[in-house]
Amino acid sequence: MKKFGWVLTCILALGMASRMPAKAQNEMDLTKNWNLRAGFFIPERGASRDAQGDLWFTVGAEREIYNVDRYKGSISIDYYGSSNIYNVPIQANLIGTTHRLRYGAGAGVGFSHDLTRGISGFAYNLLIGYNLTESENPLVFDIRYRALSTGSDLNGWAFTIGGHF
8 A cells, every 4th residue: 555655646746747838849858958966975874884884875867847047846866875775766856046056955755775674765855055167067066965754774965066968
């Protein structure tokens, strides 16, 4: 029953995203307009750090689906973890920009494996970042607090550098 709820939530989220205004046909090319990022993740809990070390790897991809004034709506998929402890959050995000400062939040579902078992749950992130360069394809530095509702083994801080491609 729990998995049915997650599947239904994902279907509803995709349905809502499909109701967004369509962009120009030439922007629908899925090989363009991606934000890619990579960096490191520091888990909050000592048990997680003891099991796999203090620094873990993180990587992610994000695609804008809505843009109005200084705010962007996006869908992202990330990975952070080390060895057999990891989380793969799939999230809808809202990111605002003021001058070169970035801020935002995201929520979705996380598919993960903690210290003992595979789990899924509500995943969220809080973001503050900075555009390091001002161009059509800016280089950005982000700090994100990442969390999963089904335990704190996978909660912590992600530090990434990314770009728009």
